[in-house]
Amino acid sequence: MSQLAGKLGIVFGVANKRSIAWAIAQAWHKAGAKLAFTYQGERLKENVEELAGTFGSDTLLMPCDVTKDEDIDRVFAEVGQKFGKLHLMLHSVAFAPKDALEGKFIxxxxxxxxxxxxxxAYSLIALVRAAEPLMTEGGSIVGMTYYGSEKVVPHYNxxxxAKAALEASTRYLAYDMGPKKVRVNCISAGPVNTLAARGISGFTEMLKHYEAHAPLKRNVLPDELGATGTFLASDGAAAITGQVLYVDCGYQIMGM
Structure with missing residues (x-):
C-alpha cells in the first residue's frame, strides 16, 4: 500500500519542472496522494497547467496570489468543494525584489x-489558517526554507x-495546529538550480562551494527533496512537528 494512499493535498509554488515544489508534488503523487495546484499569475499558468495535467486531466488548478486574502479564500473554497477535506499542504513560495538581493543588506x-x-513568511500563516477547517483528520504542512535564515549568505540578504521569520512561524503554527493532529515542518534544502535560485547573485559559485565543502561532496538532488517531503507527509513522521530538517548533503554541520 502506498504511503500516502487516500491523502488529499494542495501544492503552492510550482513554477516549472525544476521547481522543488514539483519534485515534492511528484513524490506525493507517486506515493498515492491526490493533489490540487495553484499558480502565480498568467505568466506561469501554461507551465503549471502542463505539469499538473500529467496527474490527470481533472487535476484541480487555480490561480492564487498569496498576498491577497480573497484569492486564498477562493482557493480553499474550491478545494473544499472538490475534495471535502485536506491532509497535505506544501508551501514553496518566496519572493523579494531583485534589487534587494544585490549589494548590501543595510x-x-x-x-x-x-x-x-x-x-x-506571512503567506504560510494565511494559508494554514485557510486550510485549518478542511484538515479535520489531521495532516502535514511542509514549508521550504534555506540555511541563509541562520547564517549570512552573501546576496541572500x-x-x-524572511526565511528566519518563516521558520519561527512554523514553530508557532505547529503549536497551534498540534491539537488537531496537524504537523507543520520545514525542509531546509541545499542550493538547487531553480527559477528562484537563479535570481540570486553568485548562485553558480554557491553550487560549487557546497559541492566542495559538504560532507557528501555533492549537491542535493530534487528527488531527494521529494523523498523527504514524502517522509514528512507520512505516518513515519507522526511525532515530528515544528522542525527544520536540513537536506543539504551535510553542509549545515560544517564550521569551516
Missing part, C-alpha cells in the same frame, strides 16, 4: 522588506531574514 528598502516578509 540598503534594504522598507518596501522590499515588507514584500519579502508578506510573500515568503532580506530573503534570509
Amino acid at each position: 540598503n534594504t528598502s522598507r518596501e522590499a522588506f515588507r514584500v519579502a516578509h508578506d510573500v515568503s 532580506v530573503m534570509g531574514v
Whole structure:
C-alpha cells in the first residue's frame, strides 16, 4: 500500500519542472496522494497547467496570489468543494525584489522588506489558517526554507531574514495546529538550480562551494527533496512537528 494512499493535498509554488515544489508534488503523487495546484499569475499558468495535467486531466488548478486574502479564500473554497477535506499542504513560495538581493543588506528598502516578509513568511500563516477547517483528520504542512535564515549568505540578504521569520512561524503554527493532529515542518534544502535560485547573485559559485565543502561532496538532488517531503507527509513522521530538517548533503554541520 502506498504511503500516502487516500491523502488529499494542495501544492503552492510550482513554477516549472525544476521547481522543488514539483519534485515534492511528484513524490506525493507517486506515493498515492491526490493533489490540487495553484499558480502565480498568467505568466506561469501554461507551465503549471502542463505539469499538473500529467496527474490527470481533472487535476484541480487555480490561480492564487498569496498576498491577497480573497484569492486564498477562493482557493480553499474550491478545494473544499472538490475534495471535502485536506491532509497535505506544501508551501514553496518566496519572493523579494531583485534589487534587494544585490549589494548590501543595510540598503534594504522598507518596501522590499515588507514584500519579502508578506510573500515568503506571512503567506504560510494565511494559508494554514485557510486550510485549518478542511484538515479535520489531521495532516502535514511542509514549508521550504534555506540555511541563509541562520547564517549570512552573501546576496541572500532580506530573503534570509524572511526565511528566519518563516521558520519561527512554523514553530508557532505547529503549536497551534498540534491539537488537531496537524504537523507543520520545514525542509531546509541545499542550493538547487531553480527559477528562484537563479535570481540570486553568485548562485553558480554557491553550487560549487557546497559541492566542495559538504560532507557528501555533492549537491542535493530534487528527488531527494521529494523523498523527504514524502517522509514528512507520512505516518513515519507522526511525532515530528515544528522542525527544520536540513537536506543539504551535510553542509549545515560544517564550521569551516
